[in-house]
Amino acid sequence: MSPWKTFFNSLTLLLLIVIGLASVMFIYQWSNPAEVDVTENLQTTPDSTQAAKKTTLTRFNPPSVTVYQEITDRPLFREGRVPPAEPEKVATKPVVRQTPLKLRLEGVVITPKNRVAVIRDLNTNRLLRVAQGMSQNDWKLESVDHSTATVVRRGKKHNLELKVEKVKKGTLPKKGLPFRPSNR
Numbered sequence: 001m002s003p004w005k006t007f008f009n010s011l012t013l014l015l016l017i018v019i020g021l022a023s024v025m026f027i028y029q030w031s032n033p034a035e036v037d038v039t040e041n042l043q044t045t046p047d048s049t050q051a052a053k054k055t056t057l058t059r060f061n062p063p064s065v066t067v068y069q070e071i072t073d074r075p076l077f078r079e080g081r082v083p084p085a086e087p088e089k090v091a092t093k094p095v096v097r098q099t100p101l102k103l104r105l106e107g108v109v110i111t112p113k114n115r116v117a118v119i120r121d122l123n124t125n126r127l128l129r130v131a132q133g134m135s136q137n138d139w140k141l142e143s144v145d146h147s148t149a150t151v152v153r154r155g156k157k158h159n160l161e162l163k164v165e166k167v168k169k170g171t172l173p174k175k176g177l178p179f180r181p182s183n184r
Contacts, residue, residue, distance in 0.1 A: 099123065101139060105149050105160035115144040
C-alpha cells in the first residue's frame with residue numbers, strides 16, 4: 001500500500017474537494033453580487049408585469065403640516081424657546097406590605113447586669129441574641145422574663161413564650177435515636 005492511502009482516507013479527499021469548491025463559489029459570489037429581478041419569479045403576462053412594477057415602485061406620501069406644528073410653535077434656535085409642560089404627577093402613598101412577625105423564643109439568659117433573649121427568626125431561620133432594649137430589623141425587644149419575651153413592632157406588642165418539652169423519667173427515647181441505657 002502506498003503511504004498516500006494510509007495518510008488520507010477517500011472521505012477526507014472528498015471533503016477537501018467539497019470545501020475547495022464551496023470556497024471558490026463563495027469568492028465568485030462575493031466579487032460578482034447578483035441583482036434579483038422581481039419579475040423573474042412572476043409569470044410573464046402583461047398584468048403580472050404591471051403588478052411587478054407597482055411593487056417595485058413605492059410612492060412617498062409626506063405627512064401633513066399639522067404633524068410639525070410643535071416645531072413651528074417652538075423653533076429650535078430661538079431665545080424664548082421653552083420646553084413643553086410636564087404632565088402633573090399624581091402623588092400616591094406607597095403601599096408598604098408588612099410581613100407577619102414570625103419569631104420563636106428559643107432561650108432566655110438572665111444575669112444581674114443584663115437580660116438576653118435567644119430568638120429564632122422563622123422567615124430566615126436565623127438565631128438572634130438580643131439584649132433587652134435592643135432593636136433588630138423593625139422590631140424592638142421591650143422586656144425579658146424567665147419564660148417570656150415582649151417584642152414591640154410599630155406600636156403593637158407581641159408576647160413570645162418559651163416552650164420547653166418536659167421529659168418523663170422511665171419513658172423510652174424518641175423514635176430514631178439509638179437505644180442505649182444512658183438514654184432512659
